[in-house]
Amino acid sequence: LTTNAAAVKHENFKTCEQSGFCKRNRAYADKATAVGSSWVPPYNLDPSSISVKNGQLTGVLLKSLESGTDIVRLPLTIHFLESGVARVTLDEEKRQKGEIELRHGSPARKERYNEVQDWAIVGGLTVDKKVSATTAEKETIVSYGPSKNFKAVVKHAPFSIDFLRDDETQIKFNAKGWLSMEHWRPKIDREELKEGEPAPPEPTEDESTWWEESFGGNTDTKPRGPESVGLDITFPGYEYVYGVPEHAGPLSLKETRGGSGAYDQPYRLYNSDVFEYEMDTPMTLYGAIPLMQAHRKDSTVGVFWLNAAETWIDIVKSKTSSNPLSLGIGGKTDTQTHWFSESGLLDVFVFLGPTPKDIIQPYNELTGYSQLPQHFALGYHQCRWNYVTDEDVKDVDRKFDKHKIPYDVIWLDIEYTEGKKYFTWDKDNFPNPVDMQKQLDSHGRKLVIIVDPHIKNEGNYPVVDTLKSQNLGVNNKENNIFEGWCWPGSSYWIDAFNPSALKWWKSLFAYANFPGTTPTTFLWNDMNEPSVFNGPETTMPKDNLHFGNWEHRDVHNVNGLTFVNATYEALLARDDPKHPRRPFVLTRSFYAGSQRMGAMWTGDNLASWDHLEASIPMLLTQNIAGFSFSGADVGGFFGNPSKELLTRWYQAGAFYPFFRGHAHIDSRRREPYLAGSPYVEPITQALRLRYSLLPAWYTAFHTASTTGEPVMRPMWYVHPADEAGFALDDQFYVGETGLLVKPVLKEGAESVDIYLPPSAEVPYYNYFTFEKYSGAGKTVHLDAPLTGNTPVLMRGGHILPRKDRPRRSSALMKWDPYTLVIALDGNNNAEGELYIDDGESFEFQKGAYIHRRFRVSSSSSSSSSSSSSSSLRLVSENLDSEQGTSKVAKAFSKSMKDVRIEKMVIIGAPKEWEGKVEVLVREDGVGERR
Numbered sequence: 001l002t003t004n005a006a007a008v009k010h011e012n013f014k015t016c017e018q019s020g021f022c023k024r025n026r027a028y029a030d031k032a033t034a035v036g037s038s039w040v041p042p043y044n045l046d047p048s049s050i051s052v053k054n055g056q057l058t059g060v061l062l063k064s065l066e067s068g069t070d071i072v073r074l075p076l077t078i079h080f081l082e083s084g085v086a087r088v089t090l091d092e093e094k095r096q097k098g099e100i101e102l103r104h105g106s107p108a109r110k111e112r113y114n115e116v117q118d119w120a121i122v123g124g125l126t127v128d129k130k131v132s133a134t135t136a137e138k139e140t141i142v143s144y145g146p147s148k149n150f151k152a153v154v155k156h157a158p159f160s161i162d163f164l165r166d167d168e169t170q171i172k173f174n175a176k177g178w179l180s181m182e183h184w185r186p187k188i189d190r191e192e193l194k195e196g197e198p199a200p201p202e203p204t205e206d207e208s209t210w211w212e213e214s215f216g217g218n219t220d221t222k223p224r225g226p227e228s229v230g231l232d233i234t235f236p237g238y239e240y241v242y243g244v245p246e247h248a249g250p251l252s253l254k255e256t257r258g259g260s261g262a263y264d265q266p267y268r269l270y271n272s273d274v275f276e277y278e279m280d281t282p283m284t285l286y287g288a289i290p291l292m293q294a295h296r297k298d299s300t301v302g303v304f305w306l307n308a309a310e311t312w313i314d315i316v317k318s319k320t321s322s323n324p325l326s327l328g329i330g331g332k333t334d335t336q337t338h339w340f341s342e343s344g345l346l347d348v349f350v351f352l353g354p355t356p357k358d359i360i361q362p363y364n365e366l367t368g369y370s371q372l373p374q375h376f377a378l379g380y381h382q383c384r385w386n387y388v389t390d391e392d393v394k395d396v397d398r399k400f401d402k403h404k405i406p407y408d409v410i411w412l413d414i415e416y417t418e419g420k421k422y423f424t425w426d427k428d429n430f431p432n433p434v435d436m437q438k439q440l441d442s443h444g445r446k447l448v449i450i451v452d453p454h455i456k457n458e459g460n461y462p463v464v465d466t467l468k469s470q471n472l473g474v475n476n477k478e479n480n481i482f483e484g485w486c487w488p489g490s491s492y493w494i495d496a497f498n499p500s501a502l503k504w505w506k507s508l509f510a511y512a513n514f515p516g517t518t519p520t521t522f523l524w525n526d527m528n529e530p531s532v533f534n535g536p537e538t539t540m541p542k543d544n545l546h547f548g549n550w551e552h553r554d555v556h557n558v559n560g561l562t563f564v565n566a567t568y569e570a571l572l573a574r575d576d577p578k579h580p581r582r583p584f585v586l587t588r589s590f591y592a593g594s595q596r597m598g599a600m601w602t603g604d605n606l607a608s609w610d611h612l613e614a615s616i617p618m619l620l621t622q623n624i625a626g627f628s629f630s631g632a633d634v635g636g637f638f639g640n641p642s643k644e645l646l647t648r649w650y651q652a653g654a655f656y657p658f659f660r661g662h663a664h665i666d667s668r669r670r671e672p673y674l675a676g677s678p679y680v681e682p683i684t685q686a687l688r689l690r691y692s693l694l695p696a697w698y699t700a701f702h703t704a705s706t707t708g709e710p711v712m713r714p715m716w717y718v719h720p721a722d723e724a725g726f727a728l729d730d731q732f733y734v735g736e737t738g739l740l741v742k743p744v745l746k747e748g749a750e751s752v753d754i755y756l757p758p759s760a761e762v763p764y765y766n767y768f769t770f771e772k773y774s775g776a777g778k779t780v781h782l783d784a785p786l787t788g789n790t791p792v793l794m795r796g797g798h799i800l801p802r803k804d805r806p807r808r809s810s811a812l813m814k815w816d817p818y819t820l821v822i823a824l825d826g827n828n829n830a831e832g833e834l835y836i837d838d839g840e841s842f843e844f845q846k847g848a849y850i851h852r853r854f855r856v857s858s859s860s861s862s863s864s865s866s867s868s869s870s871s872l873r874l875v876s877e878n879l880d881s882e883q884g885t886s887k888v889a890k891a892f893s894k895s896m897k898d899v900r901i902e903k904m905v906i907i908g909a910p911k912e913w914e915g916k917v918e919v920l921v922r923e924d925g926v927g928e929r930r
């Protein structure tokens with residue numbers, strides 16, 4: 001049985017028409033479009049204000065009001081960074097200076113929120129002081145970039161910016177004239193007219209949602225009045241755009257205003273607890289990363305919209321013909337996007353590529369690279385709401401061993417607590433959590449427990465007493481502690497923006513303060529959008545107040561990040577500072593930068609085939625948005641999957657970066673060993689495959705943590721010139737391993753068709769049977785019986801490290817030898833990497849690691865009988881000359897001295913090897929052996 005996906009309660013969430021600022025910005029764009037070429041945007045850059053020095057352009061935009069008598073001053077700054085990224089920031093002078101009046105006596109801040117960068121940005125802001133600029137009457141041109149082949153053409157009146165690479169326009173700001181920054185203005189109360197008094201002129205704008213807005217029984221008081229920001233961003237010549245998670249839709253973003261198969265709503269970013277979300281929709285979900293990439297053949301560009309308020313994005317594609325008689329053939333497609341946020345600054349980063357890596361690397365330099373997780377976190381995680389007792393946990397642990405199924409982590413949902421009070425244990429059901437963890441630890445396994453941001457409002461509970469007495473919670477609009485409803489009932493919410501709250505939160509996780517936790521206990525942060533059951537759109541009122549008197553509307557999308565940051569710091573603080581260990585934290589809500597702190601999952605999915613199918617594009621989108629450590633609940637959270645669906649989900653989930661099975665409290669138990677034959681065998685096979693490939697996964701995560709390149713890679717990312725792959729989102733590569741994966745996603749399917757990109761000299765091989773496939777831009781058919789393996793090909797030219805001994809957990813594999821799987825290309829060449837460290841500490845930052853590149857190339861040699869035969873040369877090189885010099889590095893190298901490569905599997909071996917029964921191996925320092 002499966003749950004109906006239509007169970008999502010649409011009435012709980014706004015459409016654009018129900019969101020005042022979204023409706024206003026769309027209407028503004030419609031007005032400009034209707035006027036056409038006679039539209040005169042009201043924003044001009046004052047030429048006398050322009051200054052270009054020290055890597056930045058400053059100036060003042062003048063917004064003309066319809067009255068014709070007033071001008072609004074908007075300070076503009078464009079930073080040109082050493083990375084080649086440009087940053088465009090627009091503020092409002094009156095709010096900036098505090099020269100406004102707030103309604104209702106509100107204590108809220110008067111400025112536009114300008115602190116999101118304190119949470120999202122950690123580097124990459126060094127400006128390039130060598131930029132050059134010329135200013136003429138109508139425009140200012142700045143040349144910048146590492147090769148000085150980028151240009152920003154800033155037009156003064158009306159204001160717009162064209163960003164060029166190699167003198168070709170790549171991105172346009174305000175080309176449509178839809179720039180909008182709603183300035184502060186006092187509310188004018190329209191009193192009843194006295195008899196004979198002339199009526200005042202009707203307002204020229206829709207003011208109905210300027211001063212207050214009601215939805216779901218809650219009224220937002222809007223003490224600062226209307227303050228949204230909007231901008232049209234055009235990608236000329238780019239048909240495909242990707243990114244802006246989180247949404248349950250295809251990898252290639254759809255149009256939202258007209259067009260074939262278009263949505264009728266903009267993509268929304270407003271982190272929300274969406275119960276039983278549906279497929280193929282721009283509806284908001286749990287997280288927000290406002291990074292968009294545009295791609296065409298051999299060129300990728302991008303923008304990052306740094307704003308933590310509610311945001312909507314419209315997408316329209318227009319095709320223009322190069323010749324009126326060509327009937328559209330040979331034309332180009334422009335993608336026009338329209339971004340608008342409810343409050344805050346207009347703050348946009350521009351990436352001009354030209355490769356996908358040239359987008360994701362500087363983006364990660366700005367927001368931080370993915371965490372290099374502890375090694376155990378890449379294994380399999382077993383979870384459900386809930387394992388009911390400590391004996392239940394131990395029984396599940398024993399049964400995994402009995403059935404020889406590997407796993408690394410077992411999870412406890414909220415029922416482990418005493419009455420849903422965090423930092424407590426249910427004494428009846430979990431009387432001895434330490435003993436429970438000792439059993440897990442005996443096989444190297446860990447425990448993850450849930451701790452959410454809502455704190456139960458109950459007497460004799462020291463945690464809530466401290467939160468209230470020290471003012472560490474989120475406040476309501478009157479600046480008193482905000483009370484809402486969540487799992488425990490009446491609750492308060494920690495304000496993780498508050499440094500004092502962060503300090504207190506860290507203290508709660510100390511082993512002495514949280515008895516029952518051990519060094520093998522790790523954390524799960526759920527409900528951190530935040531979810532408030534009785535709040536508007538199941539979250540907090542927007543006029544709530546956080547630390548510094550910032551309104552919740554300003555910080556909503558970054559709220560979840562701050563809570564994970566608090567938990568991450570708490571896990572660091574609980575250990576000996578001389579020997580810190582990498583925290584593991586799973587989060588549901590996220591923002592740009594959350595990738596620094598742990599993993600995410602796609603939330604409360606359903607046990608249905610369409611949710612399995614949707615998991616692939618959702619995770620691909622996370623990966624290209626810089627958040628590689630991502631997964632979906634295997635089997636579906638709600639409902640009961642058929643055994644076929646459960647099996648197929650494990651086969652797919654074995655290739656999720658984060659691999660966890662999870663289930664709702666009302667679902668049937670579905671641990672892998674309960675599936676029964678013939679299902680438990682392929683499920684076990686999928687889990688063992690995951691464990692054998694852990695060296696490759698860990699190496700891929702190391703790459704993500706140092707370069708930002710995704711662990712799951714879509715076809716367009718790996719083959720940016722192959723237009724046939726630009727919209728493919730049901731197959732993907734794993735890092736740089738050459739593994740091309742296409743899970744079975746359809747009910748009853750026993751085969752798949754995998755698309756292979758054009759490449760005359762690069763064959764593909766079936767990972768399991770070694771069957772060879774070659775050809776240019778074709779689809780190959782693979783049998784995929786339910787009782788078999790996940791369809792996986794390996795691209796020639798790659799070397800893959802793995803471990804072949806089956807173990808109960810990843811910890812027990814530490815000293816096992818390696819196997820190198822060598823898939824040769826058409827010229828008998830291949831290369832790959834292996835990264836190893838202790839898998840838990842930060843000592844790799846001191847050089848305690850091994851990072852090797854393996855290269856195979858063909859050569860010829862003469863045998864003793866003088867008959868010519870083809871031979872292969874394998875070279876292993878150290879990828880870091882600094883590695884190995886510190887004391888901890890030397891100690892680590894010594895500890896690994898007995899770990900060897902015991903086997904090489906060569907796929908696509910030279911024809912001359914056919915019929916051979918032995919090989920001659922020459923190893924430096926060892927000599928020859930057969």
